[in-house]
Amino acid sequence: MINSARQQRLIDEAKALLKQGKVRWIIGFEAGSLKFTTTPLITADAGDTSRLVINSFIVNNLSNFLPELEGRIGIVAKGCDSRSIVSLIQDSKVRREDVVILAVPCSGLIDLAKVEQLIGKDRDEIDAISRKDDKVIVTLAGAKREFSISEALYDNCLACELPTPQEYDILLGEPILPSNEPAAGQKKLDELKKMSPEARWQFWKKELERCIRCYACRNACPACYCQRCFVEETEPQWLLPIPHWQDNLMFQITMDIHVAGRCTDCGECQRACPVNIPLRSLTKEMYDIVADLFHFKAGMDKEALPLMTHYEQEEAEDLIG
Ligand code: SF4
Ligand code: SF4
Ligand code: SF4
Numbered sequence: 001m002i003n004s005a006r007q008q009r010l011i012d013e014a015k016a017l018l019k020q021g022k023v024r025w026i027i028g029f030e031a032g033s034l035k036f037t038t039t040p041l042i043t044a045d046a047g048d049t050s051r052l053v054i055n056s057f058i059v060n061n062l063s064n065f066l067p068e069l070e071g072r073i074g075i076v077a078k079g080c081d082s083r084s085i086v087s088l089i090q091d092s093k094v095r096r097e098d099v100v101i102l103a104v105p106c107s108g109l110i111d112l113a114k115v116e117q118l119i120g121k122d123r124d125e126i127d128a129i130s131r132k133d134d135k136v137i138v139t140l141a142g143a144k145r146e147f148s149i150s151e152a153l154y155d156n157c158l159a160c161e162l163p164t165p166q167e168y169d170i171l172l173g174e175p176i177l178p179s180n181e182p183a184a185g186q187k188k189l190d191e192l193k194k195m196s197p198e199a200r201w202q203f204w205k206k207e208l209e210r211c212i213r214c215y216a217c218r219n220a221c222p223a224c225y226c227q228r229c230f231v232e233e234t235e236p237q238w239l240l241p242i243p244h245w246q247d248n249l250m251f252q253i254t255m256d257i258h259v260a261g262r263c264t265d266c267g268e269c270q271r272a273c274p275v276n277i278p279l280r281s282l283t284k285e286m287y288d289i290v291a292d293l294f295h296f297k298a299g300m301d302k303e304a305l306p307l308m309t310h311y312e313q314e315e316a317e318d319l320i321g
Contacts, residue, residue, distance in 0.1 A: 006173045007054045010076065010102060013170050017074045018046040023100055024071030029058040035123055036112055040065065052076070054172070056110045056131055061266045064222040066094045073099050078106040080156070082165030083264040083299025084222040090299075090306045091262070093225060103168030105176040108149060108157035110136055113276070115152055119145060150184035156267035156280060159185025167302055189281050205245055208252070210275045213243035217279055218255060220272035223262035223298070230254060252279065256286045261307025263287050264298045 010028065017023045030041040030051040038057050041048065042065060054076075062075055063084040077085060082101060088094040110131070112123050119126070119138055128139040136152035138145045150158060159182045164175040179185065192200055215231070218224045230238050231251060238254075239247045256263075265287050270279040290296055296307045 006104075007052070010054060010104075010172050011049050011052050013102060013172075014049040014052055014074055015046045017100060018044065018049065022072065023074040025069050026052075026074045027062045027065050027069075028052040028076040028102070029054070029060070029062075032057075035126070036110075036129055042069070054104055056108075056129070057112075058104070059109055059268075059271055061220070061222050061268045063088060063094075064220065064268070066099065066222075067225055071098075074102055075099055076102045076104060077165050077168070078104050079160060079162035079165050080106075080264050080266040082167050083162055084262075084266060086167050086299035086302045087262050087264065087306075088222065088225075089302065090304070091225075100170070101165060101168040103165035103171045105164040105171070105173045106157075106160075107131065107163065107176050108153040108160065108179070110152055111154045114154075115147075118147055118151060150181045153181075154267050154271075155185045155188060156265050156284070157185070158182065159265065159284075161265075161297070162300065166300075186284075188278060189284055192281055204249065207277050208245040208248040211243055211245070211248040211251075211277060212275060213241070213248060213251065214274060216272040216274060217252075217269035220268040221255075221259060221263075222266070222268075223259040223264070224255060226258075252282055256282050259283070260286050260290050261294070261296055262298050263290075 014026045014028065018026060025042060025044055026049060027040065027042050029038040031053055032039045036057050038053060038055065038059070040060050040062055041051055043049070058078065061081045061084055062077065063081050066073060066075065066085065066088060075085070082103060085094065085099060085101060089096050110129055115129060115136070115138060116123055119140060121140065126138060126140055130137045134149050136147045136149060138147065158179055160179045163178060192203065195203065218229065239251055263283050263286060265284055267280055269283060273279055290307065294307060296304070
């Protein structure tokens with residue numbers, strides 16, 4: 001996804017927005033301190049915009065910052081991020097007139113953990129990682145190795161339904177069509193669905209025993225925006241603060257229910273998890289259930305009412321039946 005002309009255009013547009021007073025803040029990405037990483041850049045200083053980057057590692061869903069900032073905001077958004085922005089607007093958390101969406105058509109992000117597994121080496125030993133069409137090229141000690149995107153992109157990117165934002169003010173580059181690898185993006189879920197209920201229960205018990213209840217998954221999620229989360233309630237106390245696996249499971253199930261109809265399959269929760277719990281296997285299942293039962297996909301149609309604020313008699317009949 002690296003394209004220096006596109007990156008320069010982003011820098012120019014962001015700088016102009018700040019200098020002309022059209023926005024108070026720019027939210028984008030700058031290079032991270034570690035190899036092959038980026039970090040959010042939130043600035044009100046036009047001089048900082050030269051640090052903005054667009055590459056295959058712009059993982060964060062920046063819409064998460066929108067409800068926190070005062071004033072008009074220029075925000076860099078990939079397709080999934082733009083869906084989250086639309087969803088926040090639908091939920092009256094953000095006003096459309098308060099955001100300038102700098103849209104980045106996105107051909108998918110490289111999953112460093114997958115790359116490390118493919119080459120059997122740590123990221124520090126890699127010289128370069130690049131994209132060429134449907135290949136990911138890894139340079140290691142001067143030698144190049146090629147992998148298909150189905151091997152090296154994030155699962156949610158393989159299943160991406162909206163790589164080019166539909167809602168935007170400035171489009172940075174040519175539109176990109178949706179992924180043609182949805183089956184690869186669904187592989188882990190399919191494996192879990194093939195398990196017996198007992199085996200699946202044991203799988204999740206084992207995974208959730210590793211949860212340290214840091215809430216990074218919740219904090220990274222733009223759809224999870226309650227001022228006071230149920231996990232912090234003490235009357236009643238829904239969960240014990242000690243991370244027993246049963247309470248960890250209850251936390252994940254409740255979070256999935258809370259974001260049903262708002263989750264855009266952006267993958268941020270799983271990426272944020274420090275112990276690599278495969279959370280997308282839960283969130284994507286909920287996303288698919290919402291799509292099947294309610295024919296609703298978050299942030300796809302800005303005219304649609306938020307899922308949980310209305311009902312239709314036919315769907316109620318279906319659910320009861
Ligand atoms: S889900 Fe789609 S828009 Fe989002 S990062 Fe992946 S490919 Fe890009
Ligand atoms: S990010 Fe991972 S470890 Fe932290 S609360 Fe979420 S599932 Fe648990
Ligand atoms: S639950 Fe996960 S995948 Fe869904 S919107 Fe939140 S961070 Fe993104």
